[in-house]
Structures are given as C-alpha cells and as structure tokens.
Amino acid sequence: MEEGNTIAKRAGSRLCCLCNERKPALKRPKTLEQICRDCFYNVFEEEIHQVIVGNHLFKDGERVAIGASGGKDSTVLAYVMSELNRRHNYGLDLFLLSVDEGITGYRDDSLETVKRNEVQYGLPLKIVSYKDLYGWTMDEIVKVIGLKNNCTFCGVFRRQALDRGAAYLKVDKLVTGHNADDIAETVLLNILRGDVARLSRCTSITTGEDGPIPRCKPFKYTYEKEIVMYAYFKKLDYFSTECIYSPNAYRGFAREFIKDLERMRPRAIVDIIKSGENFRISTSTKMPEQGTCERCGYISSQKWCKACVLLEGLNRGLPKLGIGRSRCLENSNDNRKEAKRNDGDRIIESKQCGSLDF
Amino acid sequence: MHITLEFGGGLELLCDSVKIHNVDVELKKGLEKLTMKDLLAWVRTNLIKERPEMFMKGDTVRPGVLVLVNDCDWELSGQLETTLQEKDVVVFISTLHGG
Structure with a gap:
C-alpha cells in the first residue's frame, strides 16, 4: 500500500x-x-x-x-x-x-x-x-x-x-x-x-x-x-x-x-x-385552491391545467399562450381572462432544464 | 512531473470530451515542488479548450467542482496547497451538470 x-x-x-x-x-x-x-x-x-x-x-x-x-x-x-x-x-x-x-x-x-x-x-x-x-x-x-x-x-x-x-x-x-x-x-x-x-x-x-x-x-x-x-x-x-x-x-x-x-x-x-x-405563512395570505383541469382531469388550480394551456397554444399556432407572468396583468385588469387562467402553475418546480427530477 | 488527470461529471466537455489525460507538467524554474495551485493554472492554460469559467473561479476551482488527489478529497490535503508527486492521479468532477 x-x-x-x-x-x-x-x-x-x-x-x-x-x-x-x-x-x-x-x-x-x-x-x-x-x-x-x-x-x-x-x-x-x-x-x-x-x-x-x-x-x-x-x-x-x-x-x-x-x-x-x-x-x-x-x-x-x-x-x-x-x-x-x-x-x-x-x-x-x-x-x-x-x-x-x-x-x-x-x-x-x-x-x-x-x-x-x-x-x-x-x-x-x-x-x-x-x-x-x-x-x-x-x-x-x-x-x-x-x-x-x-x-x-x-x-x-x-x-x-x-x-x-x-x-x-x-x-x-x-x-x-x-x-x-x-x-x-x-x-x-x-x-x-x-x-x-x-x-x-x-x-x-x-x-x-x-x-x-x-x-x-x-x-x-x-x-x-x-x-x-x-x-x-x-x-x-x-x-x-x-x-x-x-x-x-x-x-x-x-x-x-x-x-x-x-x-x-x-x-x-x-x-x-x-x-x-x-416559515409560517400568515393566515390572511390567499392561497390558490386545488381543483382539476376541465379538459384532461389533471390537478390544476385553474380551469385548465398548465400543460393544456401550453398545448392549446402550440396546436393553435400561438405558442406564447400561457407564457410569462400574469399576476400583474390580473391586478391591473380583471377582464384579462387569459391571464387569470394562466396564473396557476406559473412557476415550475424544476431543476435546471433537462434534468428529470424536479 | 508525470501526472494523470481525469475530468468527469461533464467537465470533460471543456477539454475535447477526453476524460483521461496523461500529462507532463514542468516545474517552474526555481521551484522544487508542484502544488495544486500550480497544476490548476497549468490545466487552465493547456487543457481547457472552452468556457474556463465552468472550471475555475479566481485561482481555484469553481464551487461545485470536486477534486480528488489519489482518490482522496483535496479538502483533506490542503486544497490549493496540496503538494503533488510523481504519478499522482488528480480527478475533477463537476456536481453542477444535470440531475
């Protein structure tokens, strides 16, 4: 040795x-x-x-x-x-x-x-x-x-x-x-x-x-x-x-x-x-409610799950649908339904791209 | 001085995708020993072909790059001050690539 x-x-x-x-x-x-x-x-x-x-x-x-x-x-x-x-x-x-x-x-x-x-x-x-x-x-x-x-x-x-x-x-x-x-x-x-x-x-x-x-x-x-x-x-x-x-x-x-x-x-x-x-979140903070996607049945806090919104955009040739931050839009204009719907899974809990674990 | 260098965890991509390099490192004039600090400078000049910032930060390796000297964590041998000897094997592994 x-x-x-x-x-x-x-x-x-x-x-x-x-x-x-x-x-x-x-x-x-x-x-x-x-x-x-x-x-x-x-x-x-x-x-x-x-x-x-x-x-x-x-x-x-x-x-x-x-x-x-x-x-x-x-x-x-x-x-x-x-x-x-x-x-x-x-x-x-x-x-x-x-x-x-x-x-x-x-x-x-x-x-x-x-x-x-x-x-x-x-x-x-x-x-x-x-x-x-x-x-x-x-x-x-x-x-x-x-x-x-x-x-x-x-x-x-x-x-x-x-x-x-x-x-x-x-x-x-x-x-x-x-x-x-x-x-x-x-x-x-x-x-x-x-x-x-x-x-x-x-x-x-x-x-x-x-x-x-x-x-x-x-x-x-x-x-x-x-x-x-x-x-x-x-x-x-x-x-x-x-x-x-x-x-x-x-x-x-x-x-x-x-x-x-x-x-x-x-x-x-x-x-x-x-x-x-x-961390303790104060009880007055509004949390999103969990429901199911009307289209595919997957868990979602919005009408459609994020994947369905993204797919809809891809298939309709509007790939920007469902992208970006919508909270500020929502606050400034309540009529922006699209924005509201997309708020759900805004942030992805993922590691750097390409890695499978998230 | 003859040294074997091994790059893993994605670092090999910075040196033409070659994982194992058998190299001869010349001692600087007037110096009697080769330290990890000298070796890192040598590697950066002679082996790293692209994105050196993925490998080094300042005069040491980027945080998240593991270094082993003869299969022993360099944190146990003094990191940059570790003295190298003939036929030592130095391994660099990135923990930053993929999951």
Whole structure:
C-alpha cells in the first residue's frame, strides 16, 4: 500500500473519525468529519434509511417508481433504494420511470444510461415520451417557440408525464432524486419570486398526498457533494451532460450563490432548508385552491391545467399562450381572462432544464 | 512531473470530451515542488479548450467542482496547497451538470 501511505502523509496523520482505523477519504460537508470510504458508505446509506423510516415514507408491499433521468442523483437513488429495500426488508416493488422529452443528442443518450441501470439493478423500466403523450417532442417545440420559453414547456410537461407514467405502472408513490442543495436552491428561488404557496410546501419531504400519486424525496438532507462522491467511489454508471437547450439562467445564479455559501460555511445548505421548514405563512395570505383541469382531469388550480394551456397554444399556432407572468396583468385588469387562467402553475418546480427530477 | 488527470461529471466537455489525460507538467524554474495551485493554472492554460469559467473561479476551482488527489478529497490535503508527486492521479468532477 505504497500509494495509501503517500495519501496519509499528505492528508496528515489523522485517521477516520468514525472507525479510527483507516485513512479518511473525504470531508463530510454536513459535519466536517473526516471519514474513510467504508464508513462513508455506511453513514450515507444509514442516514437515508433513517430519513425513510423516520418520515414513514413507505409501507410494506407498496409499488414505488424511481424518477430516473440517468443523471447522478437518480442513479444513486436507484442504487441506494434497491440496496436498502433488500437490506432492511422494506418489501417494496421498485420500478424505474423515465421521461423521453424528445431531445436528440441529449435525452436519447441519457436514456441509454437508464437502460443499463435497468439491467444493473434489475429494476423494470418504463419510458413515457412527450411525443406519445402530447404529440410534440421538445425538438419540435423548440423549432416553433425558439429558445426562450422552452424550459417552461419542458418543466410543465415533465411533471405530468411522470404522473402519467406512475399511473401506468400502478405505483403508490414516486421518489425523486432531489438533494439538499436542490431544495435549498428552491427555497431561495421561491423567496426571490415571492411565491408563498410554493415556499411553504417546497421543503416537504412528501408532496401531492391529496393528488393521484404522492412524491417523496429521500435525499432531502443529502448533500450533492456526497452523492457525487458516492457515485464516484462506487463507480456508478451515470450520465452528465447539460441539456442542449439553454438552461434556466435565474436558477443557475441561485445555484452558484448556494455553492459559494457552501464553500464558506457548508452548513448553509441545511440551514436554508431549516429556514424554509420553519416559515409560517400568515393566515390572511390567499392561497390558490386545488381543483382539476376541465379538459384532461389533471390537478390544476385553474380551469385548465398548465400543460393544456401550453398545448392549446402550440396546436393553435400561438405558442406564447400561457407564457410569462400574469399576476400583474390580473391586478391591473380583471377582464384579462387569459391571464387569470394562466396564473396557476406559473412557476415550475424544476431543476435546471433537462434534468428529470424536479 | 508525470501526472494523470481525469475530468468527469461533464467537465470533460471543456477539454475535447477526453476524460483521461496523461500529462507532463514542468516545474517552474526555481521551484522544487508542484502544488495544486500550480497544476490548476497549468490545466487552465493547456487543457481547457472552452468556457474556463465552468472550471475555475479566481485561482481555484469553481464551487461545485470536486477534486480528488489519489482518490482522496483535496479538502483533506490542503486544497490549493496540496503538494503533488510523481504519478499522482488528480480527478475533477463537476456536481453542477444535470440531475
């Protein structure tokens, strides 16, 4: 172990804080502990297990779909979920659920990764495509609307596509790979946008319990750094290319800000999540009421769901329909029915474009 | 000094989509050791072909880029001050690409 000795020399003579035997391989951002690879695997998996058990995320015998994009978070989630399900006898039937947005050179490549994961982890895979569900691929949509609001279309369509895929698989729950960094970022964005309704629910570990398929985030407290380290040490097969259509710049700034904070004070990420959890919205604040879309029956706070409004625009050759902020219009002119109708899902709870988890 | 560099998590796209680079880094005149700080400057000049801001910010890596020296988190070895040795393997992984 000549190489091991060299590492030890440069990393100081300290040993792993947990086992006190082996050389540390990483510094945990959450606790600043220096731990070895084996102890890292243990604490990483055990923390997620505790989150699952402590929040009663699953019941014995449930069917659970894992939203799988082929990216780092969902790949690690699929791996850890199948590990924990075996180890702790959760009794879950696990499935991989992927969305094919129809983005040549991007999603077709990442779907190849998911297909390999299907074999590697022995989990059945279902792919739902925008083309089948909506009659449009993202490539075709971008040809019509250009590169300005494409992320809005993609985000709205993805949310529904996952629900429809989950219904097809007849699952009880959908899990996504949202990590602590993503959630901190979303808290910040909802504050920046004044979106009180989303601010109060974006930190919930389970959402949509009143809807058809509840979603949960077992990685809510898991740092992105640890997910990537885990994938690297375990040599997990994941795909990491940016979507070919321009990413969401506003979210990009928020992400960078959080990463800067993390460098100075790694605890900042859990602290932002804690702040989000502890916000209390005053009871006089008007919240949107949840109903169903008159056209397709999907959950919606408006007459039509956002996907139907966007599709109507695409099919009528008015792709701008349903785009942009309508609240100010609504305030200034109550006759603007269009604006009113579109207010519903104005802000998409999505990660940077192209990523499947949102 | 012979060093193996590996780019992952999307960073390989900044250097002609090549993940592994076996390189020889010359020590600057008058200096006896090579640190990560020197190596980063060398990488930026010699390997990064586009969008260097995706890789570096100031004189260090952009927050969100993980660095491992011989499979050990560089936060344990002194980050920029880490001294490199012959045949070291340095890995850069972006956490910022995709989900």
